[in-house]
Amino acid sequence: MTERWKSNPMYWCELCRVWMNDSKAAKFNHEQGVKHKENLARKLRDMSKKADAEKQEQEHAVAAMDSIEAKARKQYEADQAAAQAQAGKWVWHEGSGYYYNAAHRWYFDVKTSYYYGGEPVAWTQQPGIPSAAMFGVAPFEGGDAAAQAAAKAAAAAAASKAGGGAAASSKPAVAGAAADGQGVRVVKKVVQLPSHPLSGVGGHAMPVSGRIGGAKGVGIADPAAAAAADAQKRKREGSSLSAAAAAGKGSKEPQNPAEAEALARREAARQRVEARTKTAFGLT
Incomplete structure (x- = not known):
């Protein structure tokens, strides 16, 4: 009972639609059988009949198209002759x-x-x-x-009088083309697109990249304004860190281990929530 049971590999014969052991001897014995040979001969006959039918169908289609073209050519010549006779x-x-x-x-x-x-x-x-x-x-x-x-x-x-209008309308005008035909001057047209109707939504700290932000027309789209907002944010963070460092230096009492552990857990939870939020909004 220590060995794992595994079934023997099987082989499916498409002609006879039967299963057999996937071994060289079993395949050879089956292929030498009368039933397999009859099925193989029947399939070859069906393939030959199908090829003959497709060939005949193609020949009939070609003959039909030739007949249609001959009739159309004959009718066109008759119409041309009638038009010439009518025009004189x-x-x-x-x-x-x-x-x-x-x-x-x-x-x-x-x-x-x-x-x-x-x-x-x-x-x-x-x-x-x-x-x-x-x-x-x-x-x-x-x-x-x-x-x-x-x-x-x-x-x-x-x-020229009869076909001048059609010829003139069939020639597209090229913007910037030279009058003497010596060259073509390429003119690029600049189109001013309207701003997004919600461009002011999202607050001053909304990012300008990713699925949310500048790519959606929301937040700060001006690089200078974005740089100024980023500098102001770093300045605030620096002042907060300085105040925290000064407070830490003035405090000489040792921190409670339980309180330190609780603060560490709270900080880890805050970072996890922040990571999930950034992932959900496409900011990562």
Whole structure:
């Protein structure tokens, strides 16, 4: 009865879900058994079937995504073709010397950037046609070299007018950036935070560090005021010690041992309470 009883270590087979002795011979005999081999073969078949199913599922997902992308691309091309057909094309008209859009029956003068057409027929810069059919947005062709150059300039002006607002809003303004683009001047903004509403609570001796005190916005947050308060406290403590020392020197009567023991116990209790209080308030 002097030896401590200890059970034999056991081994758990995940395939067969049985316990056996954790020894090399027991494991070997179990793994050579018919039941263990059948369970192992069944697990390998299940793993193979699962891998095949995951592969087929992935192939189906890829095929579905390809089909969706092909349909979306085809629909996008159809929409683009429909939009181009609706916008029409500006073709150079030799008889009038203007570009003509047969889809909307409007003329465009590249020299004045005016449109001619409508009901009643008149010159205007705001024709009643879709924005996609405006000159510079819709394609144009034909004309001599001068007409081509003027048409390109008008198209660029129309494009910049149409996208100028979006381009201007998309560029964020950088504070302090140089006008010539040579450099960027970093400007730091100083924010004056409001003081804590309870900054005057806690008394003159409240510490300025730890979880209670300056970290919470309570007590003396000014270092100079804290140093002055600390110096005044040390001065008071020094005067108290001097008075106690003078009183002790003037007293020639020996102190009672029981009284000395009681004073020592009281001082030890006071130190324990002070340590617990500092720990509770996070001052240590």
